Amino acid sequence: xxxxxxxxxxxxxxxxxxxxxxxxxxxxxxxxxxxxxxxxxxxxxxxxxxxxxxxxxxxxxxxxxxxxxxxxxxxxxxxxxxxxxxxxxxxxxxxx
Numbered sequence: 729x730x731x732x733x734x735x736x737x738x739x740x741x742x743x744x745x746x747x748x749x750x751x752x753x754x755x756x757x758x759x760x761x762x763x764x765x766x767x768x769x770x771x772x773x774x775x776x777x778x779x780x781x782x783x784x785x786x787x788x789x790x791x792x793x794x795x796x797x798x799x800x801x802x803x804x805x806x807x808x809x810x811x812x813x814x815x816x817x818x819x820x821x822x823x824x
Contacts, residue, residue: 731774738767778822786815 745760747753789811796804 731771731778734767734771734774737770738764741765741767775822775824779819782815782818782820782822784815785818786812789813789815 741760741763743760744763745757748755748757748760789808791808792811793805793808796802796806796808
């Protein structure tokens with residue numbers, strides 16, 4: 729599952745649906761609409777997966793930052809903050 733392939737599939741479905749409409753071909757139109765619906769579902773699944781992955785990265789980074797702070801390890805803190813920022817960015821990229 730990935731968002732790019734879902735977008736390509738959606739566009740193909742849109743073209744097929746539009747062509748079916750222009751040609752008066754109801755089956756082609758319905759198949760295009762079905763492809764769009766499937767692509768939309770795949771996109772949302774990929775988005776949810778990306779968001780969950782980001783949340784995990786953010787949590788791991790925050791834990792590492794906290795532990796580094798507790799033991800006075802600045803390198804660990806920096807790595808933790810970077811991991812949390814990466815996770816936050818992934819979450820933002822996969823939210824509506």
